[in-house]
Amino acid sequence: MMSCITFFGVSPSSCCRRCWQRIMVAFKGVCTKPFWRAVSAEFLATLIFVLLSLGSTISWPASEGSASPVNLVLISLCFGLSIATMVQCFGHISGGHLNPAVTVAMVVTRKLSLAKATFYLSAQCLGAIAGAGILYLVTPSSVRGGLGVTMVNSNITVGHALVVETVITFELIFTVFATCDPKRTDQNGSAGLAIGLSVAIGHFFAVPYTGASMNPARSFGPAVITNSWDNHWVYWVAPLLGGVLAAALYEYLFCPNPVTKKPRGETLSKDASGKYQEVESPKSQPEDLAVKPGSCAEKGRNQDGRRPLLRSDLLNCHSVFSCFAFMGKFGFFPACLNVHQI
Known part of the structure; x- marks a missing residue:
């Protein structure tokens, strides 16, 4: 007999432990x-x-000679x-x-x-x-x-x-x-x-x-x-x-130049031991924000000459890939088509 009831492969005790770890990380800086x-x-x-x-x-009340x-x-x-x-x-x-x-x-x-x-x-x-x-x-x-x-x-x-x-x-x-x-x-x-x-x-x-x-x-x-x-x-x-x-x-x-990373400074990252740790996002330096005349950044391209990946590009690529992968999983594509190579 199973030692504990599982829902979708996850035990309630495991869920509670993970939630408690997240709560403790969120309130880590309170003290x-x-x-x-x-x-x-x-x-x-x-x-x-x-x-x-x-x-x-x-x-x-207005005093004599002055307005209210x-x-x-x-x-x-x-x-x-x-x-x-x-x-x-x-x-x-x-x-x-x-x-x-x-x-x-x-x-x-x-x-x-x-x-x-x-x-x-x-x-x-x-x-x-x-x-x-x-x-x-x-x-x-x-x-x-x-x-x-x-x-x-x-x-x-x-x-x-x-x-x-x-x-x-x-x-x-x-x-x-x-x-x-x-x-x-x-x-x-x-x-x-x-x-x-x-x-x-x-x-x-x-x-x-x-x-x-x-x-x-x-x-x-x-x-x-x-x-x-x-x-x-x-x-x-x-x-x-x-x-x-x-x-x-x-x-x-x-917002000018939206970035693809999470803007929140305090995020959670799961390390090798399975515990969640608080990770500080890197702070942008003033010199990093400056655009030098004639640079690739000024022309809208990276150092290797390619156009930088925007948030909209990332979302579109991810959405299209996920859609094709989901359809291929349930047999909507012929067997000769490898969806993972899209």
């Missing part, structure tokens, strides 16, 4: 100092961003410039996400591991709550107002709000991917400033409609402190949807 340094950076950056940005929404500071320009510039500043300060440590929509987009495009993304999302939400809580404590109740809680305008429907939030978050995430793409050689300006300006543009447009969240953590923080949850789900669904759409569109359509 390292750089990991928690990056998570702490996300917490601190989101805290400062939410604190400074929500502060621009407080309805302070609560206006669209002030709010938009404060949100945009605070994001630009935090990205510039913490970008080299954690990537400067400060936004669950950015983090999820990075996971979808395999630029960030699921384990690190889980801690990033937690740090961002906790940082937003802490920032909103500090603002609540230091602001008098007479001028506190709604503490910058994002709300859907009563003159539009929830469907309209979903579209608006999806569009402005799409614009933001597309800017993030386009300005932070290491394969671009035409970058001269500041990525942080470009991202901040995209946030400001979104606020200029969408504040009258939805309050211009573009960031689930930004809406989550004040909602927790004020216990205000009207249509709060909109500010999670729409930004995440817009972010994923923007990331996928840029990564697989607009």
Whole structure:
């Protein structure tokens, strides 16, 4: 009698062992100092961003001889410039996400591991709550107002709000991917400033409609402190949807010189002993990205004069070969045709 039940030649214990090995490899870096340094950076950056940005929404009474500071320009510039500043300060440590929509987009495009993304999302939400809580404590109740809680305008429907939030978050995430793409050689300006300006543009447009969240953590923080949850789900669904759409569109359509290898930095490789190990993909050096005038790369060919294999070529060749191999296996070809020689 068999010692254990097998399904398709694989025992349940073997499956569990392999899954456990994969989980342990995925969380291998959780106990390292750089990991928690990056998570702490996300917490601190989101805290400062939410604190400074929500502060621009407080309805302070206008003093004699000065105009009321609560206006669209002030709010938009404060949100945009605070994001630009935090990205510039913490970008080299954690990537400067400060936004669950950015983090999820990075996971979808395999630029960030699921384990690190889980801690990033937690740090961002906790940082937003802490920032909103500090603002609540230091602001008098007479001028506190709604503490910058994002709300859907009563003159539009929830469907309209979903579209608006999806569009402005799409614009933001597309800017993030386009300005932070290491394969671009035409970058001269500041990525942080470009991202901040995209946030400001979104606020200029969408504040009258939805309050211009573009960031689930930004809406989550004040909602927790004020216990205000009207249509709060909109500010999670729409930004995440817009972010994923923007990331996928840029990564697989607009990204210059797409490569055939996996873009994710943390992958799993099975060694000779049968255990899965974490493998770091090689980092591209600036000199590797430069194209010298008159070189084969400039002409679109390799050093041996042949055109490089593109992702589309690889997929097409693999798909055609697999199709012929499958058909030949079940006798769709004459016996004289050797499919493996195609």
